[in-house]
Every structure is written in structure tokens, then in C-alpha cells.
Amino acid sequence: xxxxxxxxxxxxxxxxxxxxxxxxxxxxxxxxxxxxxxxxxxxxxxxxxxxxxxxxxxxxxxxxxxxxxxxxxxxxxxxxxxxxxxxxxxxxxxxxxxxxxxxxxxxxxxxxxxxxxxxxxxxxxxxxxxxxxxxxxxxxxxxxxxxxxxxxxxxxxxxxxxxxxxxxxxxxxxxxxxxxxxxxxxxxxxxxxxxxxxxxxxxxxxxxxxxxxxxxxxxxxxxxxxxxxxxxxxxxxxxxxxxxxxxxxxxxxxxx
Ligand SMILES: Nc1ncnc2c1ncn2[C@@H]1O[C@H](COP(=O)(O)OP(=O)(O)O)[C@@H](O)[C@H]1O
Ligand SMILES: [Mg+2]
Numbered sequence: 001x002x003x004x005x006x007x008x009x010x011x012x013x014x015x016x017x018x019x020x021x022x023x024x025x026x027x028x029x030x031x032x033x034x035x036x037x038x039x040x041x042x043x044x045x046x047x048x049x050x051x052x053x054x055x056x057x058x059x060x061x062x063x064x065x066x067x068x069x070x071x072x073x074x075x076x077x078x079x080x081x082x083x084x085x086x087x088x089x090x091x092x093x094x095x096x097x098x099x100x101x102x103x104x105x106x107x108x109x110x111x112x113x114x115x116x117x118x119x120x121x122x123x124x125x126x127x128x129x130x131x132x133x134x135x136x137x138x139x140x141x142x143x144x145x146x147x148x149x150x151x152x153x154x155x156x157x158x159x160x161x162x163x164x165x166x167x168x169x170x171x172x173x174x175x176x177x178x179x180x181x182x183x184x185x186x187x188x189x190x191x192x193x194x195x196x197x198x199x200x201x202x203x204x205x206x207x208x209x210x211x212x213x214x215x216x217x218x219x220x221x222x223x224x225x226x227x228x229x230x231x232x233x234x235x236x237x238x239x240x241x242x243x244x245x246x247x248x249x250x251x252x253x254x255x256x
Contacts, residue, residue, distance in 0.1 A: 023175065024048035024204065025069050029078035032064055032227075040064045040227045042078075047206065049219035053235065054208040055242055056224035062208035063103075065224065066178045069206065070098035083175065096125060099169035099177040099203075103184060105161035114140070114156070114164050115149030121172045139167050143197065159190040166194070170201060179207040183214070212239050 025047040032040040040061040054062045067073035068080045071087045071094035080087040083097050102108045111117040115136050122132035133149070140148045143163065153161060162182065169177060179198070183191045195214055198205065207214070212235075215221055221238040223231040231238050 023083050025083075025176070025206070026081045027068070027075075027078065028081075030068065030075045030080060031077040032061075032068070032073065033076040034064075038227060040068075042229060045222075045229070047204075047220075050204050051218040051220070052204075052206045053215040053218045053221040054206065054224060055210070055212070055215075055221060055238070056230075060224040061227040062224055063180050064227075066100070066180050066206065066208060069176070069178055070094050070100050072100065095174075096172070097175055099172075099174040101165050101169050101177065101179045101182050103181045105158065105165045108165045108168075109153050109161060112152055112154070113149065114145075114151050114153060117153060117164055118149075118168045118171050121168055125172045135171065139171050143167060159186045162186060162190075163194070166197070170203070174203065176204045176206070177201065179205065179209070181208050181210065183209060183211055212243075215239060 027042050027045040029044075030040065030042045031038055042065070054065065056062055064073065068075060068087065069082060071082075071091040074080075074088055074091070082094055085093055085097065087094060109117055111120060115133060118136035118139060119127075119129065119132035122135055123129055127135065137149055140146060145163070145167075148164075153164065156164065166182070183194060186194065191211070198207075199217065209215070215235045218235050220233065221235045222229055223238055223242050231241055
């Protein structure tokens with residue numbers, strides 16, 4: 001069974017189609033400079049679809065673009081608006097609207113135990129510690145991790161830590177979740193299980209990945225190249241073009 005098959009068999013929740021008006025993400029006249037070098041330039045971009053993939057070579061600007069969407073990074077010029085909130089003016093409010101799953105779990109996890117890690121975001125959003133601990137337990141149960149709440153994060157494998165990151169981010173139910181190459185270090189079965197869980201999430205998702213099979217069921221794929229949008233459209237259109245580009249870059253002949 002391929003990852004695409006796994007995704008196709010995921011529960012049929014509202015995972016495709018547009019968000020309601022004003023609920024998505026918009027960029028206007030955005031430029032990001034890092035150390036005097038322009039690393040991203042996007043004149044006009046509206047992200048309203050529920051499943052959006054970001055592809056592109058290393059250094060093309062995927063992480064930069066994702067970081068703009070939850071206020072981790074502010075644009076040097078231009079505006080980013082998330083669910084009606086302009087990121088410069090409402091930076092503090094964005095994390096409640098937009099969860100961010102980092103590529104490296106060790107950049108995200110800060111508490112000694114799994115239960116504390118998941119409960120933290122819930123308390124931040126107003127839950128009492130008792131209610132947060134109960135919800136953390138329920139979420140762990142729901143994802144096949146019963147009894148993990150007292151486990152030390154340091155004793156988990158990479159894949160298990162990645163799962164805790166995802167659960168900690170989705171626990172407070174932010175309307176948008178961003179994933180920055182979340183599967184890069186996972187083995188295939190863990191990846192497939194994750195893919196299935198993600199597919200079932202009701203949130204708007206924007207995900208950077210090199211694993212294109214994940215994008216088969218997505219609404220839209222954006223190809224970044226050297227800090228600019230090179231192509232943007234349905235996965236069936238964009239992915240073959242990027243694969244052809246990759247083959248050419250790698251010096252693989254076109255008459256396969
Ligand atoms: N903290 C930083 N300081 C300086 N340059 C950076 C920093 N982070 C990223 N860059 C540069 O920005 C460009 C885009 O990087 P990034 O968004 O991380 O790309 P991707 O996620 O597609 O690999 C790259 O040229 C990278 O070197
Ligand atoms: Mg990156």
C-alpha cells in the first residue's frame with residue numbers, strides 16, 4: 001500500500017475545498033531580507049484552500065514563507081494577513097490562530113514530560129491545569145498513545161517525539177496548522193500513520209515537504225524557486241513539472 005493509498009482511505013472529513021471568506025492567509029507586496037539579501041519576494045498570494053503543499057529546492061524559501069504565516073518572522077516589506085489579522089499589528093495573537101510544527105522536534109519540545117508538553121498550549125488558551133491534563137490524556141488515548149502522559153520526552157524515539165509535537169500543536173485546535181517538512185526523519189510506517197492522521201484534521205493545512213505522495217489529495221501546490229513562486233496550481237499539474245525539473249537538474253535524460 002502506498003502513502004497515496006493510505007491517504008485515500010483516510011476518513012472523509014472536510015479536508016478539501018476552500019475556507020470561508022476571510023479565514024485564510026493573504027500576502028501582499030511581501031519581501032523578506034536576511035543579512036541584506038532578499039530571500040523571498042511574493043507580490044500577491046491568497047491561500048484559501050484547506051490543503052496546500054509547498055515544494056522547492058533547499059534554500060528556496062519554504063520555511064521563510066511558513067514562518068511569515070504565524071508571525072515567527074515579519075516581512076521586511078509588505079503585509080501578511082491571517083484570518084483578518086495583519087501579522088505586524090497582531091503578532092501576539094497569531095499563535096492562537098496558527099499552529100506550527102517544526103522540522104526538528106527538538107526545536108519545539110520544551111517540557112520534560114509528554115503530558116506537560118501537550119497541556120501547556122491548552123493552559124495558554126485558557127484551560128485550567130486539571131482540564132488541560134484531562135484533555136492531554138484524551139488526545140493521547142485517541143492517537144494510540146495511552147499512558148504516555150508521564151513519559152519523559154527525552155526517552156522517546158524521533159518519530160514519537162514528532163507525534164508529540166503534532167499532538168501538542170493540534171490540541172488547542174488552532175484553525176490553521178503549518179508543517180515544515182514534518183516527515184523528513186521518519187520511517188515509512190510512521191510516515192504513513194502520520195499522513196493518515198493529518199488527512200483527518202479539519203484545519204487548514206500548509207505543508208512544506210519533499211515527499212510528494214503526501215500531496216496527491218491536496219487542493220493546491222506552490223513551487224518556490226530562489227525566493228519566488230515559480231508555479232502554483234493543482235498537484236497533478238505542478239508535481240510532474242517539478243519532477244521533470246529535478247531530473248534535468250540531476251542530469252537525468254528526458255527520454256526515459
Ligand atoms: N536566519 C537566517 N539568516 C540568514 N539567511 C537565512 C536565514 N534563514 C534562512 N536564510 C536564507 O534564506 C533563504 C531561504 O531559506 P529557507 O526559507 O530556510 O529555505 P527552505 O526552507 O526552502 O530550505 C536561504 O537562502 C537561506 O540561506
Ligand atoms: Mg526549510
